[in-house]
Amino acid sequence: SYVLTQPPSVSVAPGKTAKITCEGNNIGGKGVHWYQQKPGQAPVVVIYSDTDRPSGIPERFSGSNSGNTATLTISRVEAGDEADYYCQVWHSNSDLVIFGGGTKLTVL
């Protein structure tokens, strides 16, 4: 089965840049989506199809995907960005949905 691996936690100071990785076998060949989930709330997509940003999501959020690693980058981090972040792919071979284990972003 296809597995997505994320670091359990990432810490960053306000105003700095946070990078959250998502590793998977040849993930660069798949479309990766990123969700932000704050406590007690449903997830919200912040990046889809590797690099696209839904309307309403700040430009500070960006994504990249190549080889075996996809990356969510949050520039000029704010306190309000503190949340859990999940990557997700559609495993087209089997038409199944795969989520990463999630990364807790802490703003110091």
Added chain:
Amino acid sequence: QITLKESGPTLVKPTQTLTLTCNISGFSLSSRGVGVVWIRQPPGKALEWLALIYWDDDKRYSPSLQSRLTITKDTTKNQVVLTMTNMDPVDTGTYYCAHRKTGWGMFDYWGQGTLVTVSS
């Protein structure tokens, strides 16, 4: 405006069958390309995809839970229903339904989630 809302029991006993309903609005379950999924999240843990149903009634299930899951839809009632048999305390968590963005593999609208506790 697309909305989804989950409903169902908050407490079920071990070995019982869980039935959850997702009431949708703002889109049609019979429109070409539409898909709705169920996703769950144990307390403090990661998201886990459970099942998917397409507009044409095609269905997909998580391989690890396939034997226990059934997803159906009622287009006239605008509902998607998930049943999970033989519930266990490890199935405790928040259950979400979500809309698959047509033509994409991501979920752009989510319900608020419903917490299900499995305990005797």
